[in-house]
Amino acid sequence: MKYIEEFRDPELAQKLRQAIAAEVETNRTYRFMEFCGGHTHAIARYGVEDLLPNNIKMIHGPGCPVCVLPVARVDVAIGLATQHDVILCTYADLLRVPGSKFDSLIKARARGADIRMVYSVTDALNIAAENPGRQVVFFAIGFETTTPPTAVALTLAQKRGLENFSVHCNHVLTPAAMRAILGSHKSGAAKKVILDGFVGPAHVSAVIGTKPYHEFTRDYQKPVVIAGFEPLDVMQSVLQLVRQTNEGRAEVENEYTRAVAPEGNKKAISLMDQVFELRETFEWRGLGYVPDSALKIRDCYGEFDAEKRFLVEVPAARENKACSCGEILRGEKNPTECTIFGNPCTPENPLGACMVSSEGACAAHWTYGRFRADSNTEKKA
Amino acid sequence: MSKRKKVPTTRKLDLVRGQVDLSHGAGGRAMTQLIEELFMDSFDSELLNREHDAAMFSLPPGRVVMSTDSFVVSPLFFPGGNIGSLAVHGTVNDLAMGGGVPKYLTAGFILEEGFPLADLARIVTSMADAAHEAGVAIVSGDTKVVEKGHGDGIFINTAGVGVVPGGVETCGDRARPGDVILVNGTLGDHGVAVMSKRENLTFSSEILSDSQSLNGLVADMLAGVPAMRVLRDPTRGGLGATLNEIAHQSGVGVELEEPQIPIRREVKSACELLGLDPLYVANEGKLIAISPPEYADRLLAIMQAHPKGREAAIIGRVLKDDRCFVRMKTQLGGTRMVDWMAGEQLPRIC
Numbered sequence: 001m002k003y004i005e006e007f008r009d010p011e012l013a014q015k016l017r018q019a020i021a022a023e024v025e026t027n028r029t030y031r032f033m034e035f036c037g038g039h040t041h042a043i044a045r046y047g048v049e050d051l052l053p054n055n056i057k058m059i060h061g062p063g064c065p066v067c068v069l070p071v072a073r074v075d076v077a078i079g080l081a082t083q084h085d086v087i088l089c090t091y092a093d094l095l096r097v098p099g100s101k102f103d104s105l106i107k108a109r110a111r112g113a114d115i116r117m118v119y120s121v122t123d124a125l126n127i128a129a130e131n132p133g134r135q136v137v138f139f140a141i142g143f144e145t146t147t148p149p150t151a152v153a154l155t156l157a158q159k160r161g162l163e164n165f166s167v168h169c170n171h172v173l174t175p176a177a178m179r180a181i182l183g184s185h186k187s188g189a190a191k192k193v194i195l196d197g198f199v200g201p202a203h204v205s206a207v208i209g210t211k212p213y214h215e216f217t218r219d220y221q222k223p224v225v226i227a228g229f230e231p232l233d234v235m236q237s238v239l240q241l242v243r244q245t246n247e248g249r250a251e252v253e254n255e256y257t258r259a260v261a262p263e264g265n266k267k268a269i270s271l272m273d274q275v276f277e278l279r280e281t282f283e284w285r286g287l288g289y290v291p292d293s294a295l296k297i298r299d300c301y302g303e304f305d306a307e308k309r310f311l312v313e314v315p316a317a318r319e320n321k322a323c324s325c326g327e328i329l330r331g332e333k334n335p336t337e338c339t340i341f342g343n344p345c346t347p348e349n350p351l352g353a354c355m356v357s358s359e360g361a362c363a364a365h366w367t368y369g370r371f372r373a374d375s376n377t378e379k380k381a
Numbered sequence: 382m383s384k385r386k387k388v389p390t391t392r393k394l395d396l397v398r399g400q401v402d403l404s405h406g407a408g409g410r411a412m413t414q415l416i417e418e419l420f421m422d423s424f425d426s427e428l429l430n431r432e433h434d435a436a437m438f439s440l441p442p443g444r445v446v447m448s449t450d451s452f453v454v455s456p457l458f459f460p461g462g463n464i465g466s467l468a469v470h471g472t473v474n475d476l477a478m479g480g481g482v483p484k485y486l487t488a489g490f491i492l493e494e495g496f497p498l499a500d501l502a503r504i505v506t507s508m509a510d511a512a513h514e515a516g517v518a519i520v521s522g523d524t525k526v527v528e529k530g531h532g533d534g535i536f537i538n539t540a541g542v543g544v545v546p547g548g549v550e551t552c553g554d555r556a557r558p559g560d561v562i563l564v565n566g567t568l569g570d571h572g573v574a575v576m577s578k579r580e581n582l583t584f585s586s587e588i589l590s591d592s593q594s595l596n597g598l599v600a601d602m603l604a605g606v607p608a609m610r611v612l613r614d615p616t617r618g619g620l621g622a623t624l625n626e627i628a629h630q631s632g633v634g635v636e637l638e639e640p641q642i643p644i645r646r647e648v649k650s651a652c653e654l655l656g657l658d659p660l661y662v663a664n665e666g667k668l669i670a671i672s673p674p675e676y677a678d679r680l681l682a683i684m685q686a687h688p689k690g691r692e693a694a695i696i697g698r699v700l701k702d703d704r705c706f707v708r709m710k711t712q713l714g715g716t717r718m719v720d721w722m723a724g725e726q727l728p729r730i731c
Binding site: 001004008010013014017044045046047048049050051119231346347348358363366367368369370371 | 580640646649650653658704706708710711712713714715716717718720723
């Protein structure tokens, strides 16, 4: 618990609370987006909102890899497991994510598909080595944090000649999603952007460093403060964002210096570049198609690409029309302003991206915050 | 040891190298030998030794409390216990939470072909020890053997009966606004002990399961504070799930004080690593007691005076709340809900 408890200290929290309260200008509202689900979860779980002045609004961003995986991709995962006799390995979070017609991997498993929860891609490699007669597919999801381990697995598979192993790549990129939220994708018109700054990713930044965020300060004049996932990290970054906003500055600041170097993890970056290349576009639940926002496996590792190895036929998928995930992820709506929040969309019965994982904006509000007065769940439930 | 006349067999059961085979569940001599040489010798209960299919007994006056529970924990042996001791503690505690004095248990075994008899003997010995410690007798049993691949070594079901003394009421619908919520010790030990074994996690000091019978502690608590309102053991789903059930059944809200909730440092560390919230991690030797405020301090003193309640603490109170929300003042100074779990993917822990 060393390096954890220090960042949950109640006395320091009170000092930060006073410092933030002293710096905010009362005649305006501050709207900051924490991009990562890890931050959303920390804010909700520790009750950080109660320590912030009322005119600071935290907008919960799309940084939850499970949440943003589109229905079509979930359908492909189910198809892989049910249409081919493979062992499908994936992270446990994904098992309950709803695909089309309320199907999910956990339901497919109950029907007899061989779907296994793994804690790391190494487990999937081991399963492949132990089952030489079976095809083993690792369904890879996640931002830049989980991408390097997948890259390692692909290089190992090639080195070991592990012919029964392949990866279905769904890795996505953080800066592209931030760009999409700020309304800059090449294809679309600028959206209404109502953010004053970002609490920047923690673990993602440990991999990619601080440089990729400079475009947001330079091109959009939005301050970015990279922060750790503990509650005091979040509060300190909010204080820094308030200061930048008040002073009219837009800079990249790094609160998480204990883990994030400006240049990131060079070895991981180079490995990702060796194994993966950009996809032209990729669909995100809640954000739609976002250009240059995801990775695919390079041809030199193509023999281990499950998208090439297995043909999966799935009907065209549709997102739930009533769901306001897009607006919520862009900060235009609160979870409670979505007409299906709490009824029928709940963590037990998630209809939209933000309700899928505990790190999603709606799930966090439902699970930890719905007792608050602004919640409209009481009248609905 | 009782003087039973055993069915003649040519060789003694090989409890060192032997394995369960299909004949052990087939009703013939092999099954009888297993029952006599292992179960009856270990459990050594007068009623069991009569070798009827059912046990006949009289109960002291009072309402009868009855409960059943099945145990499928994996791994079978975990730090601080095994599936056998757990199977006794689980049912004894269910009876005790009903305010009952546990008296008799039954034990049903589903064994998988090939299961080592040495492991079975260890499990059965633990059951016998746990029953002895809790003051209950195992009076009837059943053994079935399933083909290899159709079980997971061993599953155990226990059912139990006990007697609730007059005037005792401890159901979950009796919490009232203003009542005080207590626990008898640290939370999450069992779940983390089992999961750390599964995930091969090692810590500076080993986390032991808290699996233990609580009927002795409950007897002291009820003797000192008969007006106690609710007793519940926070097993699967932990404190969070159990408090939500009580809040819902009683139509009240709950407010917890996070700094007051006893959780071991090692358990907190393990939960950080495994991505779990200790409030939802299972316990097998813990109870939640809800008391009218005027008796709370007395109840706390009684619990702390008992070896199974040394680390007891007052962790929160009952509020008026039609929405039946369980909320918690966090260590940091904020407030959050402690909601029902949304079907977490947890390994089998009981």
